[in-house]
Amino acid sequence: MYTRKDAGVNEVQGDRPRRTLLQEVRRRLRLKHYSRRTEQAYVGWIRRFIRAHNRRHPRDMGAAEVERFLTALAVEGNVSAGTQNQALSALLFLYRDVLDIQLPWMDNVVRAKRPKRLPVVLARAEIRALLAALDGRSWLVASLLYGTGMRLMECLRLRIKDVDFARTDIIVRAGKGNKDRHTVLPRSLVDPLGREIERARILHEKDLADGFGSVWLPHALARKYPAAERELGWAYVFAAAKRLRDPHSGVVRRHHYSDAAFSRALKSARKRAGIVKPVSAHVLRHSFATHLLEAGYDIRTIQELLGHKDVATTQIYTHVLNRGGRGVRSPLDRD
Template sequence: MERAKNSVVAGSQSPKLLDQLRARIRALHYSIRTEDAYADWARRFILFHEKRHPRDMGVAEVEAFLTHLAVERKVSASTQNQAKAALLFLYKKVLQIELPWLSEVVAAKVSRRLPVVLTQREVRELLLQLNGVTWLVASLLYGAGMRVLEGLRLRIKDIEFERREIIIREGKGSKDRITVLPENLILPLREQIEHARALHQKDLADGMGSVWLPDALAMKYKNAAKSWGWQYVFPSAVRSIDPRSAAQRRHHVHEQSIQKAVSLAAKRAAIDKPCTPHVLRHSFATHMLQSGYDIRTVQELLGHQDVSTTQIYTHVMNKGGRGVLSPLDSL
């Protein structure tokens, strides 16, 4: 399906342009999510200009496309900037065209907004509406400050029960970090691991059992893909086809199932705030600061490169609610 789409998009001038884009992205070890996003933006750019080849276009066409996204499509600033990054990659890395004119295309200013944070009561009510794997994943996001994909991509070998810590591999920015393993999740995690072991043994009995490995690890360590330590803690209930290698294997639970479960749980818990899995990470950071942990500790647990990113949570603490007395209350 993707090959057919590529041919339609690039037209007769360059029928394999998006295939070249994908190949270059894979050579640079970008994620599959980035690959899909960049290919989609390149396709939209070409279609917007009636299938003209990018070699024949320049700053005016890029500006027209980005303006269309902002004015007519009303996309967010971050989405507009992602589109610009995709086009920059297409020109510089695929077409090998230097873009001195790209500096003339101004990046959209991203708004700095306060994150949505749940109270501890709301977190408790939300978790009470969940069960099974979705409850455990949501509890990890709140209890360890993990992003949803960091939780779902967790491998067996990266849970240190004795040291009460979780090693997060290749988080945002391809950085590793260590975060806390909540005491209350030790038993549920052990039970989940036994469930994952049973699925893995079934896959091995069926002549399968390989899991996706990052970068060249699968080539360097021939048996690692089937080893127990590399298996996902939250494996999918069904096997699927890898979009890159076409190999059939068991991936981790899909993030959309967690997003949907959290959203429905928030409705059942009568939580009126916008509630996504990432809100649990925001709540972890805020509640850690409220408990008296210093901001540098929270920064390391979250994996923020700059402490200024962590400081935003100080603005949503109870300084304006219970921490400050309104002059009206003194009358």
């Protein structure tokens, strides 16, 4: 059972503390293997929904309140379509999976319009300048993102066992949609990545000697294979410099290199390289796909490397081909 309060205060029934609503939301999300970032986002939206209605319990509200909340996000908050959809998903999860209440289809919600945007893509010269402005592991991470098309967290969560130097292949585990896929390991990164893995091996052996050495394993693998969490193969390639306490389990472990630290390094490198375009980890992924298309690779191959469910998602990169403005010769340039 759980309380009808927003969060933070436990009510006691007999000798057993009752879970708060948000604690129950977290428990259900973990039971269904949602990612930690999704958990944080969903809990944040549910908390915001409750507070927007003077801390009324969601069971005492329904479709009308949800519609009003989502409409206010679009009309007054001027949020993007993606942000509004995330809030909607969080509230649907709350009612469907936690409260066991089926909401009617919410036709009256004012939906934020999803604009059609072309991805930001760096030219090859800009890629070279950006990488030249980086060093150390931030350079290696950026090179992998551009050279493999991985998402940032897919790269940072890469395990040693999933790098195949002999076949120059990388297995991306539990990518978007919880799917595995293969991508290419650039031959130019074989030696640098080997040195990074050697660094991770040394840290792992030190952790074992100090009485630590376990890493987080997904789902129930830690119970199914009790010894796996201390094996080198499961260690992160980009091991963090320090051990930290897991906020969920309380176990002290060595996690992976911080995505925030990498983003800061990338931002500084963009300025040093004199690049005026916005640059993020995802821009490197966009550039990977675009440059492969320019090189003549098949769009289905690129779809598989990127892990897109639908080829229509990959087709956005066809803007780089000789179509539209880039395929037209201006009359000013005519002889």
